[in-house]
Amino acid sequence: MVADDFGTMLLRIEDIDRQRSKPEWEAAIYDDLRWLGLDWPRPVMRQTERMAAYDAALDQLWSDGLLYPCKCRRRDILAAASAPQEGAPLLGPDGVVYPGTCRNASRAGSRPEGVALRLDAGAIGDLAWRERDTPRRMNGATFRETIGDVVVARRDFGTSYHLSVVVDDAVQGIDLVTRGADLAEATPVHVALQRLLRLPTPNYHHHDLVRDGAGRRLAKRDDARAIASYRDAGWSADALQARLRESRIAP
Structure with missing residues (x-):
C-alpha cells in the first residue's frame, strides 16, 4: 500500500533480461500485489526504457578509468579460478570470483560496445552502509578478495542488475531498499558503485526467504x-x- 506512516512503496519492472521478462509474468505481479492489498504510484519505472541513463553512468566510470573490457566466458573463468595453484575457487555474489584475467586490457579511447565491462576492484576503498539501522562495513581488501571485479555491463544487456538498480534507486530517491536475503551479498557492490558514481547510499533491509519443507x-x-x-x-x-x-x- 501507499501509506504516509510507512513511506511509499515503489514498483519497478526490472526487465533488462528479456529472456526472463514475459508479459504474462509482469501481469501476474500486478494481479498478485493488488490482491495482497498493495498499491503504488504510476507510471511504473521500466528499466528497458532507461538505457540512456545506464549508458551515462558507464561513460562516467569508463572516463574515470574504473572499467575494463572482458572477453572471458564462464567456462574460462571457472577454469582459471580452479587451476591447481589457485586452490578451491572463491564464490562471490555473481558466482566464482573473477581471477583478473583481462584486468590489463586497454582502457584507452571511448567505451567499447558489445563486450562485458568489469569494475576494477582495486579502486574500491572501505565501505559503510546500514542494514536494519545497524552499521555495516567492509574494507577494500575484503571486497577485492571476496567479491572482485564484478561485471557492470553484460555483453548481451549493455548494463547489469548491479548498475541499473543503483542508478534507478538514486533517481527515484529510494531511502530504504527492501529485498530478499539472497541479494544481501550484492549490497557491497551497490554501495561501491554509489560511491564511485557519487550517489547517495540508502538503508537496506534483507528479509527472510519463504522456503519449502x-x-x-x-x-x-x-x-x-x-x-x-x-x-x-x-x-x-x-x-x-x-x-x-x-x-x-x-x-
Missing part, C-alpha cells in the same frame, strides 16, 4: 507455487499473510 527457497525455476494458486484455491490475502507470519515454511 526441505528448506529450499521457493523460486520460479523450481516451479514454486505462485500467489495466484492460493487465490484460486480459495485462500484470502489475510489468511495467506497470517500463515506466512506464523512460519517461514511455505503453506
